[in-house]
Amino acid sequence: MENGFNEEDYATFKGSGGELFSIWIVNILLTIVTFGIYSAWAKVRIRKYLLVMTEYRDERFDYHARPWPILKGRIVVLILFSVYAGCAAFSPYTGVIGIILIALAFPYLLLKSFQFNVHYTSYRNVRFRLEVDYKQEIRAYFLRALPIIISVGVSLFIAPVERMKGQELGVNDYIALGLFAVNALYTALYFGPFFLNWLYSNLYGNLYYGNIKFSFDSSVKEVWKKIVLPYSGLVVGMLTLLFGGAFFGAFLNNFLITGIGMVLFYLSLIAASLYFPFLVQHYIWNRIACGAGRASFSLTFGRYFRVNFINFILMGLTLGLYFPFAKVRVLKLLYQHRALSLTSLDDVVQVEASSQSAVADEVSDAFDIDFEIGI
Amino acid sequence: MIRGRFSTGKSSNFVEVSIEVKGLVIFFFSEDKNWQWDLEACSVETPFREAPLMIRHQSGALLEIANYDQDFLKKTLKRSSRLVHVLENKKSYFLGAFLLSGLILYGIFGHGLPFLSQRISQIFPFEYGVKVDEHLISSLKDQGFTSSELSEDFKSEVREYLLEKSPSEFKNVQIGFRKMNPKMANAFALSTNHLFFTDEIFKELDSKEEVLAIYYHELGHLKKKHLLSKIINGLSFGVLSMLIVGDLTGGTESLATIGISLIGLGYDRDLEREADEVALSLLQNAEISPRCFSDALGKITKRSEELGVLKYLSTHPMPKERRDLFEEHSSKEDCPQSSWSSRPFLAKDKTKG
Numbered sequence: 001m002e003n004g005f006n007e008e009d010y011a012t013f014k015g016s017g018g019e020l021f022s023i024w025i026v027n028i029l030l031t032i033v034t035f036g037i038y039s040a041w042a043k044v045r046i047r048k049y050l051l052v053m054t055e056y057r058d059e060r061f062d063y064h065a066r067p068w069p070i071l072k073g074r075i076v077v078l079i080l081f082s083v084y085a086g087c088a089a090f091s092p093y094t095g096v097i098g099i100i101l102i103a104l105a106f107p108y109l110l111l112k113s114f115q116f117n118v119h120y121t122s123y124r125n126v127r128f129r130l131e132v133d134y135k136q137e138i139r140a141y142f143l144r145a146l147p148i149i150i151s152v153g154v155s156l157f158i159a160p161v162e163r164m165k166g167q168e169l170g171v172n173d174y175i176a177l178g179l180f181a182v183n184a185l186y187t188a189l190y191f192g193p194f195f196l197n198w199l200y201s202n203l204y205g206n207l208y209y210g211n212i213k214f215s216f217d218s219s220v221k222e223v224w225k226k227i228v229l230p231y232s233g234l235v236v237g238m239l240t241l242l243f244g245g246a247f248f249g250a251f252l253n254n255f256l257i258t259g260i261g262m263v264l265f266y267l268s269l270i271a272a273s274l275y276f277p278f279l280v281q282h283y284i285w286n287r288i289a290c291g292a293g294r295a296s297f298s299l300t301f302g303r304y305f306r307v308n309f310i311n312f313i314l315m316g317l318t319l320g321l322y323f324p325f326a327k328v329r330v331l332k333l334l335y336q337h338r339a340l341s342l343t344s345l346d347d348v349v350q351v352e353a354s355s356q357s358a359v360a361d362e363v364s365d366a367f368d369i370d371f372e373i374g375i
Numbered sequence: 376m377i378r379g380r381f382s383t384g385k386s387s388n389f390v391e392v393s394i395e396v397k398g399l400v401i402f403f404f405s406e407d408k409n410w411q412w413d414l415e416a417c418s419v420e421t422p423f424r425e426a427p428l429m430i431r432h433q434s435g436a437l438l439e440i441a442n443y444d445q446d447f448l449k450k451t452l453k454r455s456s457r458l459v460h461v462l463e464n465k466k467s468y469f470l471g472a473f474l475l476s477g478l479i480l481y482g483i484f485g486h487g488l489p490f491l492s493q494r495i496s497q498i499f500p501f502e503y504g505v506k507v508d509e510h511l512i513s514s515l516k517d518q519g520f521t522s523s524e525l526s527e528d529f530k531s532e533v534r535e536y537l538l539e540k541s542p543s544e545f546k547n548v549q550i551g552f553r554k555m556n557p558k559m560a561n562a563f564a565l566s567t568n569h570l571f572f573t574d575e576i577f578k579e580l581d582s583k584e585e586v587l588a589i590y591y592h593e594l595g596h597l598k599k600k601h602l603l604s605k606i607i608n609g610l611s612f613g614v615l616s617m618l619i620v621g622d623l624t625g626g627t628e629s630l631a632t633i634g635i636s637l638i639g640l641g642y643d644r645d646l647e648r649e650a651d652e653v654a655l656s657l658l659q660n661a662e663i664s665p666r667c668f669s670d671a672l673g674k675i676t677k678r679s680e681e682l683g684v685l686k687y688l689s690t691h692p693m694p695k696e697r698r699d700l701f702e703e704h705s706s707k708e709d710c711p712q713s714s715w716s717s718r719p720f721l722a723k724d725k726t727k728g
Contacts (some may be wrong), residue, residue: 013425014425014426015425019423019424019425019463022462022463022464022469023423023463025469025472025473025476026463026472028460028464028476028480029462029472029473029475029476029479032457032476032479032480033479035664036615045421046460048420049423052423052426053423053426054424060426062429064431123387124382124387124388124389124433125382125384125387125389125436125437126386127385171505210386210387345387346387346388347386347387347388348386348387349385349386350384350386350435365649
């Protein structure tokens with residue numbers, strides 16, 4: 001065990017890829033024969049398996065969401081999207097309005113979705129919960145997003161995209177492009193790190209286990225230093241490989257150098273897709289605390305990359321059938337390197353929270369937003 | 376006696392209990408207390424292989440049973456949950472489920488949806504089909520098609536010749552011409568009454584008969600309303616695959632979607648084969664050698680053959696397979712080589728691309 005943590009500070013995953021595979025295949029079969037209706041039950045069953053098989057101090061987590069509300073949430077989302085798609089087919093403006101509405105609701109949906117999953121997760125039959133002051137947090141979000149909203153609005157007004165097609169650029173178009181560049185700079189330098197800090201602080205700083213509150217020590221500056229900067233470094237490195245390889249290959253007229261440059265570029269593309277979630281895990285697990293206890297994340301990126309890369313290759317070779325085994329391998333790896341030291345968890349008192357709607361969770365699912373709780 | 380642990384749901388503490396089921400009531404006792412629950416008021420979740428059975432009361436209390444047996448499961452689990460338990464845990468049932476899933480998926484995506492799409496496209500109202508075509512024509516520019524550079528005389532001559540050779544049901548077909556970027560010899564049919572040739576096709580094909588053979592292939596697409604059925608099939612594919620593989624995550628979802636898309640490409644190839652069959656029959660009725668299609672195809676697909684497009688990743692059957700069908704039905708004589716009387720391009724001479 002590392003950094004002064006004991007064996008009991010690490011969670012373990014007791015499940016197996018084979019068992020997850022059988023659950024997954026049965027889910028697919030039942031989803032097909034019920035024309036998709038079982039998909040809500042399937043979703044609960046997979047989430048439940050991943051949590052029930054997670055043990056911390058010889059006790060299991062559990063997932064309580066009921067499939068019926070999820071199914072209803074799915075139907076609501078399906079209707080909303082059908083109405084939106086139908087309207088957008090007749091009037092492009094409806095489509096734009098739909099996108100704006102979704103963009104406006106995005107921060108709320110994000111928090112609500114996480115709250116849904118937290119609310120239905122328990123450990124030792126005591127629920128987790130998330131207490132967010134939505135009014136204050138959404139206001140804080142939009143205050144920072146306001147410059148982007150205004151400049152995008154102005155850009156669209158003075159230089160509609162339709163008008164720009166196939167025409168020479170005018171003064172308005174250059175102003176719009178300038179605003180776009182300023183926007184990109186503002187997002188990269190401030191809004192991006194602010195958003196990540198806002199999100200993680202809300203998710204982990206407002207998290208409760210029964211009557212015990214988690215704390216999360218984070219700031220925009222720290223997000224910038226620990227996530228944005230290293231990730232930008234990797235992206236710049238990737239682009240250097242791409243253009244460097246292409247340039248030298250073309251300059252020397254050497255196919256081998258161009259080829260090596262391309263292979264390195266694709267490898268770094270996979271690395272980039274893994275590096276961000278890795279940095280986030282690292283950031284969260286070195287800053288979250290519960291009462292007097294502390295947490296730690298000791299996994300190296302090299303190890304994380306190796307395991308995921310092999311998984312990626314095996315999933316490709318098996319057309320995705322290796323997925324459950326890959327999922328379990330990654331979970332076991334993460335649990336081996338995430339520690340949380342706590343004082344006694346006896347006598348933790350259950351605190352009632354209001355029930356949660358599954359609609360936000362389903363909308364966020366439609367955008368492929370997923371969260372993970374558990375040790 | 377079955378042993379387990381009980382939590383009231385008010386705190387994180389559990390007490391050890393002994394458990395017994397009588398009818399629809401579950402009784403459990405600790406050293407100093409006993410409880411009884413009506414099973415109707417509980418949710419009994421299908422247990423996972425290495426995990427305890429969990430019986431949750433509507434009050435939030437929980438009974439965890441690690442050493443349950445099959446008889447206990449029979450008494451407590453609902454029939455639907457028992458089915459899930461058996462499917463997940465019995466190897467032979469699981470293998471059956473695995474094979475059945477594969478078969479059903481193949482049946483739905485490979486045969487069911489294409490069949491339904493074709494049926495729906497056949498009863499699709501003509502006036503709505505025209506609207507779809509109008510929308511598609513207006514969006515051709517965004518797809519890289521620009522105005523044709525062919526001379527008006529040439530376009531009229533082509534239209535006149537093709538319509539004269541059309542079967543009676545296609546005398547009102549609208550024939551259009553476009554320049555395709557990047558340059559490519561191609562022809563395509565829309566959903567009901569429009570078909571287009573790209574300028575490049577007239578650089579590649581030498582004779583009127585070769586153009587006619589390609590025209591007949593496109594008429595095959597119009598006759599069978601292939602574009603409509605492709606649109607309907609594509610939409611249903613999207614919705615169904617989202618329902619079936621949508622709960623997977625990231626890369627796996629993409630990989631599973633690739634598998635389903637490959638089945639979709641198989642459908643595209645079937646439609647091309649069907650259009651080829653119509654072309655063959657029209658050429659035979661018009662007493663023109665089927666070799667004209669074979670020759671035309673050879674010229675148009677020369678580039679893709681050089682690139683060696685993979686069979687299963689292509690929207691069309693392999694050119695050789697298609698040419699073989701027409702060669703089989705051709706006699707020894709070559710395709711006639713009638714020339715157009717007007718010149719296709721005004722500004723510059725015909726140059727082989």
